[in-house]
Amino acid sequence: MNNTSTFIETKEYKRFAEFCDACIKYRYMGVCYGLPGVGKTLSSRYYANWDYLEKQISYRHSESIGVHADEKIFDCHTLFYTAPAVSASRMTNEIGLIDSKLNMVKAVYQSMVTEEEPQFTVNSFEGINLLIIDEIDRLKLQSLE
Numbered sequence: 362m363n364n365t366s367t368f369i370e371t372k373e374y375k376r377f378a379e380f381c382d383a384c385i386k387y388r389y390m391g392v393c394y395g396l397p398g399v400g401k402t403l404s405s406r407y408y409a410n411w412d413y414l415e416k417q418i419s420y421r422h423s424e425s426i427g428v429h430a431d432e433k434i435f436d437c438h439t440l441f442y443t444a445p446a447v448s449a450s451r452m453t454n455e456i457g458l459i460d461s462k463l464n465m466v467k468a469v470y471q472s473m474v475t476e477e478e479p480q481f482t483v484n485s486f487e488g489i490n491l492l493i494i495d496e497i498d499r500l501k502l503q504s505l506e
């Protein structure tokens with residue numbers, strides 16, 4: 362299930378969100394674990410508002426960049442990424458690409474609002490204060506580090 366519209370903010374979710382907040386505040390690298398199905402993936406996506414962001418960064422043509430964005434885009438400071446089952450070497454590039462695409466959407470949407478030229482920042486992770494990686498058990502120790 363990827364649709365967070367039916368997501369319930371359980372006690373466990375609130376603890377997870379507090380943990381994420383603490384990671385941001387104290388610049389921790391945290392690890393969350395739990396039995397299959399307890400809601401790790403769904404909680405992460407909900408915290409990152411990923412259903413919304415995924416839609417924003419899934420554009421295929423430059424004309425569609427930012428057309429579905431709204432002010433909420435500026436409140437998004439967390440990236441969500443699922444570790445690849447194979448070939449962890451692409452991980453860094455893929456995370457960089459997600460960041461660049463989000464920056465692109467923010468810049469284009471900002472320029473729509475201000476009617477000024479968009480200011481692009483590439484691979485900067487500007488405005489990103491947390492990166493959540495799901496399924497890290499797929500990674501070898503080297504990639505995890």
Ligand SMILES: Nc1ncnc2c1ncn2[C@@H]1O[C@H](COP(=O)(O)OP(=O)(O)OP(=O)(O)O)[C@@H](O)[C@H]1O
Nearest residue numbers: 362367368369371396397398399400401402403404
């Ligand atoms: N807070 C929640 N609100 C609504 N449904 C939930 C919630 N948490 C979990 N679920 C339900 O449980 C299912 C499994 O959740 P999820 O995929 O996030 O588990 P997981 O911990 O990531 O499991 P795995 O370890 O197998 O990856 C979801 O598809 C959803 O139906």
Ligand SMILES: [Mg+2]
Nearest residue numbers: 401402403495
């Ligand atoms: Mg999961």
